[in-house]
Amino acid sequence: MTAVIRVEGRRRSVLRRAWDYLASFDGLAKTAMWTLAVLFTAALLGRLFGLGGSPTAIVGPRLAPPSLAYPAGTDSLGRSLLPRLLEGVMTTLLLSAVAVLLTAVIATLCGIIAGYRGGRTGGLIMRVGDILYAFPAIVLAILVAAVVGPGYIAALCSIVLVTVPLMTRMVGQATRLVAQRDFITSAVISGVSTPVIMTRHVLRNISGTIAVQGTYALSVAILVEGGLSFLGYGVQLPGSSLGLLVQEGTLYMVKAPWLILLPGLILVLAILAINLIGDSLRDRFEPREARSLE
Amino acid sequence: MRLLHWLPGRLLSAIIVLLGASILIFAAVRSLPGDFAQIVLGPLSNEEQREQLRQSFGFDRSLPEQYLLWLGNAARGDFGLSLASQQPVLDELASRLPVTALLAGMAMLVTIAIGIPLGVYAGTHASTGRGSAAARIVSTIGISFPEFVLGCLVVFLFSRFDLGLSVGAFTSPTTDFGRGVVSLLLPALVLSVFCVAATARTTRDAVIGVLVEPHIAASVARGEPKGFIIRHHVLRNALIPVLTLTATITAYLLGGAVIVERVFNVPGIGSYLVLALDRRDYTVIQAGVLLATAVFVIASLLIDVLTGLVDPRVSVAKKGRGA
Numbered sequence: 001m002t003a004v005i006r007v008e009g010r011r012r013s014v015l016r017r018a019w020d021y022l023a024s025f026d027g028l029a030k031t032a033m034w035t036l037a038v039l040f041t042a043a044l045l046g047r048l049f050g051l052g053g054s055p056t057a058i059v060g061p062r063l064a065p066p067s068l069a070y071p072a073g074t075d076s077l078g079r080s081l082l083p084r085l086l087e088g089v090m091t092t093l094l095l096s097a098v099a100v101l102l103t104a105v106i107a108t109l110c111g112i113i114a115g116y117r118g119g120r121t122g123g124l125i126m127r128v129g130d131i132l133y134a135f136p137a138i139v140l141a142i143l144v145a146a147v148v149g150p151g152y153i154a155a156l157c158s159i160v161l162v163t164v165p166l167m168t169r170m171v172g173q174a175t176r177l178v179a180q181r182d183f184i185t186s187a188v189i190s191g192v193s194t195p196v197i198m199t200r201h202v203l204r205n206i207s208g209t210i211a212v213q214g215t216y217a218l219s220v221a222i223l224v225e226g227g228l229s230f231l232g233y234g235v236q237l238p239g240s241s242l243g244l245l246v247q248e249g250t251l252y253m254v255k256a257p258w259l260i261l262l263p264g265l266i267l268v269l270a271i272l273a274i275n276l277i278g279d280s281l282r283d284r285f286e287p288r289e290a291r292s293l294e
Numbered sequence: 295m296r297l298l299h300w301l302p303g304r305l306l307s308a309i310i311v312l313l314g315a316s317i318l319i320f321a322a323v324r325s326l327p328g329d330f331a332q333i334v335l336g337p338l339s340n341e342e343q344r345e346q347l348r349q350s351f352g353f354d355r356s357l358p359e360q361y362l363l364w365l366g367n368a369a370r371g372d373f374g375l376s377l378a379s380q381q382p383v384l385d386e387l388a389s390r391l392p393v394t395a396l397l398a399g400m401a402m403l404v405t406i407a408i409g410i411p412l413g414v415y416a417g418t419h420a421s422t423g424r425g426s427a428a429a430r431i432v433s434t435i436g437i438s439f440p441e442f443v444l445g446c447l448v449v450f451l452f453s454r455f456d457l458g459l460s461v462g463a464f465t466s467p468t469t470d471f472g473r474g475v476v477s478l479l480l481p482a483l484v485l486s487v488f489c490v491a492a493t494a495r496t497t498r499d500a501v502i503g504v505l506v507e508p509h510i511a512a513s514v515a516r517g518e519p520k521g522f523i524i525r526h527h528v529l530r531n532a533l534i535p536v537l538t539l540t541a542t543i544t545a546y547l548l549g550g551a552v553i554v555e556r557v558f559n560v561p562g563i564g565s566y567l568v569l570a571l572d573r574r575d576y577t578v579i580q581a582g583v584l585l586a587t588a589v590f591v592i593a594s595l596l597i598d599v600l601t602g603l604v605d606p607r608v609s610v611a612k613k614g615r616g617a
Binding site: 028127128130131132134135136137138139140142143144145146147219223226227230231232233243246247249250253254257260261264267268271272275276279 | 307310311312314315318319322323325326430431434435437438439440442443446447449450453454545546548549550552553556557567568571572574576579582583586587590591
């Protein structure tokens with residue numbers, strides 16, 4: 001009985017600490033977090049409880065402007081736009097998040113090895129990163145789409161290939177700075193094994209860099225997914241993503257501007273929110289002194 | 295001349311990156327599952343056509359031989375025939391290159407003309423509150439606008455309302471340069487928004503970094519006028535990271551041009567690449583991707599040399615790192 005209470009007590013304190021941590025951000029970053037939370041919750045409600053109706057059902061007249069019955073208007077087939085928007089938000093956020101998670105794992109692993117061990121393996125990792133970095137993002141995505149074929153996998157692979165090189169480079173640089181510090185040297189002298197140093201000492205000290213770069217990678221991911229879907233090689237119909245909805249919207253731009261304005265606005269809001277959170281994290285982990293000439 | 299110490303190494307690494315990229319492009323297209331000739335020509339092709347295609351691609355040789363053949367031809371400017379139009383890829387790329395070059399050049403001009411002054415203003419007013427917050431929000435909105443959203447928005451506004459400029463009417467700069475520039479004005483502005491914001495952010499951070507250095511405090515103590523300090527001490531030091539950013543911006547302009555050309559229906563290299571993807575025209579895709587990568591590698595090499603000439607510290611650092 002006592003054991004149960006203790007476990008519960010500890011869990012609440014973790015939640016409380018997480019809440020306190022989030023509350024310590026500045027107003028702009030907090031607004032950004034709320035925006036993302038609202039977008040995600042709305043999309044989740046749409047997925048779980050069918051908020052807004054079915055995304056594929058034809059329910060009304062074609063190209064009807066936003067009204068009480070169709071809060072976001074209807075598209076060229078008479079489907080209500082709201083559920084498609086919610087599905088698009090879900091797809092875009094989920095796809096980007098999964099891809100960035102993959103990126104974070106790959107980049108952290110490669111970056112720590114390259115930055116801490118260096119040597120031939122490290123040099124090779126950095127070279128491969130340089131080569132991938134030389135491809136402009138959308139051009140690389142086009143190459144991937146040409147090989148893999150259009151779809152989720154193409155978008156996922158493109159995002160990972162576009163975001164991995166920069167993040168690996170940044171993690172490598174941060175690792176190199178940490179590796180020079182005295183506590184690493186004393187750990188080595190004390191006979192701590194390399195894997196333990198890498199995970200317990202290096203990884204913990206570069207977690208800030210990983211958070212900052214991961215956040216920026218997420219905004220790049222949404223851009224790449226949007227761009228590729230806009231060109232017609234990302235998410236395919238009958239699926240829905242914000243980039244795909246913008247692309248569909250271009251066809252009826254003059255008659256039904258809401259079809260392009262609404263997904264475009266949500267896309268910009270999501271990327272803006274993520275960038276603001278990234279800036280806030282960067283200020284926190286890489287503080288800089290500011291001085292003016294006044 | 296310190297430059298000579300690290301330039302050979304930097305050249306070598308640029309060549310390695312280009313070779314690596316070319317291997318990647320070659321391997322990517324060759325790794326298509328199934329019979330390449332079947333994929334390219336479609337299920338309705340006969341065996342004779344497929345055999346001809348295999349021969350023109352040198353499929354009877356080993357993979358390394360095929361790669362060297364392709365690379366050797368590409369280095370001489372021979373990218374083969376377009377699978378869709380049967381025209382030499384080089385000719386088609388060359389006829390579209392001036393459009394994309396002009397588009398990217400105009401966007402770069404806008405980036406420098408607006409991004410740097412904006413960043414200097416934000417940086418010199420960083421600790422005075424309101425102006426700095428406004429600059430931060432404006433530049434963050436700038437990097438958050440995907441150019442396909444912004445482009446569509448501009449096309450919508452300019453086609454719905456009469457705002458003086460028309461979208462969709464394209465004049466080639468090779469036939470009439472002046473009208474070509476005017477017709478590319480909106481695409482170039484859309485393309486430049488991200489780069490302006492990114493440049494402003496980098497300039498701002500660099501200016502703040504220079505302002506806290508002791509020699510600025512010394513200048514202020516000597517009573518030098520503010521404009522003089524900014525021009526002579528702050529700008530010269532702060533522009534080095536901005537110069538480095540130019541390489542990234544070049545890559546961004548090349549990628550962004552693909553989307554912007556698609557949105558505005560501009561017949562440049564970018565829309566050619568998307569067309570090639572639509573037609574599964576693999577020779578064009580290989581050539582286009584290789585070209586874009588080569589432009590980026592060469593641009594960043596030039597910018598590194600330029601930075602080395604401007605900033606003596608760079609050459610020392612490069613030499614020390616053994617790059």
